[in-house]
Amino acid sequence: MTKLYDKSLVELHDLLVSKEITATDLTQATFDRIKETEPTVDAFITLNEAKALDLAKALDLKGISESNVLAGIPIGIKDNIVTKDLLTTAASKMLYNFTPIYDATVMDKVYQADMIPVGKLNMDEFAMGGSSETSYFKLTKNAWDQTKVPGGSSGGSAAAVAAGQIPLSLGTDTGGSIRQPAAFNGIVGMKPTYGRVSRYGLIAFSSSLDQIGPLTRSVQDNAFALNAISGSDEKDGTSAGRSVPDFTAKLTGEMKGMRIALPKEYLGEGIQPEIKEAILKAAETFRQLGATVEEVSLPHSKYGVAVYYIIASSEASTNLQRFDGIRFGYRSEDVQTLEDVYIKSRSEGFGTEVKRRIMLGSFSLSSGFYDAYFKKAGQVRTLIKQDFDQVFQDFDLIIGPSAPNVAYGIGENINDPLAMYLSDLLTIPVNLAGLPGMSIPAGFSEGLPIGLQIIGKHFDEQTMYQAAYAFEQATDFHTKKPVILGGGK
């Protein structure tokens, strides 16, 4: 059989519809590919092989719908999205034995679209981290260089797609956790507008910032996936009652008249020179395609990291109170009193980074510090949001880098939490304002991918896909592959 693992969704769909392959063939080939490459990448925590093959066989009997590009497509799921009867750990010892009795709303949508969930993907513990190194279970490697981190927190979701284990995955993004690993692995990652995708069944980290989104190897694949998972949900009170447009409708290459803003703060201090160069080149590409690109200012963006670490940690300290060793998850053996159950289960079950965030959050919310920290952060968040509102009065999109650096060495930053936090400076403001943001391939530095971030107006992912597609078609960055996917050295 021909290689299936580097094909696009449309190519796979055509093979399925023409009956050159069956959904069962594709699912089996996917597990063969995962098993062959997993020793190199280590992207999965749990595989769903028996159930996936059953689903594929049932789909083959039912027949592949010609109008549904996603039918029979294998998908990987980040392990903080709950999956009925399938282990869901959030990469934490705290949930090492947790088998959910219900599905997240995005999983209902995955099944409605006849996609085949093949397994659960590694991540930073409870999505707290930027390198996937805080996972309790394993160390995922970058698809391009196995000595480098895959980024995080959706590191497994990004590395698995980039390495050709799966064509599509779901990740989550609270401060950059889809966009930065997509950038580090040279793929397309979309964090939709807050409220676009239901968070029901997403293990909550920071409820006012978290959002689920797709990671794929092409812009078109990504737009198909977002079509399937979007929509309001009565089980998530913050999901938007907006209609969902067809995100593939404007993949035309047309860019004439589009107004793009390039914030000077996104090319300032701390950005690697090669990345700055790649972004300026991307701006030039957009100009050649007929768009205008002008420099703007987002003056409060430099406070984004400080605001984020107060708000996200405060929300996390509250959300993670539910992990108490009583009803599910890890319970310490060494307990005499009820208080012991709480304290020892939490102290033994949570990893260091999670504890650090809980501590920072409890501190920010504690008596005497609330006004100076939590309340102040919420006010500066307003100013950050207003900066974006101002720019979007005159522009359709904002562009900049997805990360200030390319993938770094495994172990390099793990002992310096502050350095790790500061590297989220370009993605965090987008979550604080609830805007959609995506990362697409835009160059290389010493053989490692560079990501271009595209930020859109609330609920205007369609325009972002339009620009991303035009850029993709006008450049050849997306055609370069890592060695594991058949690329040259």
Next chain:
Amino acid sequence: MTISAEEVKHVANLSKLSFNEDELQDFTVQLGKIIDMVETLAEVDTTDVAFTSNVTDLINVMREDVVAPGWDRDELMKNVPESEDGFIKVPAIMDDGEAGA
């Protein structure tokens, strides 16, 4: 502002976490650095600036009060670490764990 080891202990207590002396030392230093970083917010003038807790325009999302099937009790008990006679079991609460309460 530097945070003291005593304050870190207090916050650990609020968080239902315990640390040994080495961890306490590390956390005191690291949290101190992080708090110094977030204190840059003090330089921003936020007089009369509204507080943002959520970016949606939604206020109260209502639905009809219709009876719908709930969870199955046996299913819910599947993930409970310790149970007896269909109840979740924990150490005695009233007497600090001593037997005979």
